[in-house]
Amino acid sequence: MEIIGLSGTNGSGKDFVGELLAREYNFMFISVTDLLRAEATLRREPVEREVLRSISAEWRRESGLGVLVEKAHQEYLKVADKYDGVVIGSMRNPGEADAIHELGGVMVWLDADARIRYDRIQVNVVARNRAEEDNKTFEQFIAEEEAEMHLPEGGDIAQLDGQAVKDRCDVFIVNDGSEADSIRAAIAELLS
Template identity: 30%
Template sequence: MKIIGITGKIGSGKDAVSKYLVKEHGFKSISIGDLIRAEAKKQGVSLTRINLSRISKKFTDKFGLDYWSEYAVKKIKQMKGDKFVINGIRRFEDYNQISKSFKSFKFYMVDVKPKTRFERMKKRSRPGDPKTYDQFKKQEK
């Protein structure tokens, strides 16, 4: 089994890397951010960055810092296939959980300039994404 983990700041291109691996190399994709967004929808909460952060924290406070990566590992083990990309790994605990679960795990970081990240976020226009560069800089702190 081949497992690739992707990390990077918001708007760095993690989704683009995942989509490339899916389209060009037949990987199946699990996004930790999508798992959190699905939980927010289930709870009827709007998908703002603050709300998503609160939901993520609520679960990690209750079940441990590796909760979301453990959830992703369980989903992978239920899926068919032998190539998976896990997008949005944020914590060292997530890295440990996934690398412990899959010996073939490889981990990569996507890094781009802040201006590029801001332009990408503006273009994708997700709820909670900054509309101005000043908002982006405040969010970065």
Template identity: 30%
Template sequence: MYFVGLCGLNCSGKTTVVNHFKDNKDFGALSLSDMIREELRSRNQEISRNNLRTVGNELRENYGSAVLAERVIKYVEKQTEKKNWVIDSIRHPSEAQVFIDSKYPFLFIKIDCPIEQRYKRALSRKRGEEESISFEEFKEKEDRELHSEKEYSQQLLKTFEKANITIVNEAGVEELQKKLDLAIEEFTKKLKNKDNN
């Protein structure tokens, strides 16, 4: 069993990547945000982007920066079907480090995409506050998220630094899938070579 972790900015295509692994590669799929959603449901709070960010930061502050990743690994280890897992929404370097330090092989992929394309995707999703956001507001919001230095807040830039590879998603789904397949092929080849040595 191994993990593929994903990081990237909003609307970069991480969900498309998750679906590719889930539907075409028979991976299990989890998001660190799933752990926050569980928490929000237990509190009867709305599952919004703002609440996910706020409660995620609160959980990190109360239980440590890596709490969401730790909960994901515990969840996976309880599953009877042992398969590979794709993990989305890794937004803090400590979360990435939990997977890096675990006993399971880990490939950490940053999904990148030009901001103009991501803005168009945000508008087409029509999710709450993103429905009528201007390009300038979208960019400002992203800059705030990127440059938070609080220990328990999202630290995207530092998280991106831990990625093994960056895949640029700007030429359509088919091209993205080819890049992902190549990355997995190279990763599994290295694992086999390591096992044989």
């Protein structure tokens, strides 16, 4: 069984990579953000980044820093015989990267120029059905990303800390060009 953890900046192509691995390599793709969206909906809370951050921190405090990976992995184990591996996307806490490594997996970090990422998100806001989350100004986009990338000094370790996740990644992909062009080659190399 292969396990790949995906993380990276907003709009860098994490969902694209997860869907590509599912479609072309028979991986199950589970986005931890989708688990959080489902929980927000169940709680009748708005599906907004701040709500998702709050739920994820709550779960980490209650069940440990790797809880989102554990939940995703449990979902995968129910149907693992149908797949060649699992790709778990959108991890934003270092405990999640550690959990991927503990399962014998590899962590991948995706990034791209901020303006390119913002433009991708805005073009796809309707198609991704995430208007509440993604319909932001560029300045709001950058501010939210900063909040997710760096844990404040003395901050709650259950909060998001993208930089600490990046520091734990094994593979780095810059996705400034056509997603299909740059990513297919990187994925093929990763799986070889």
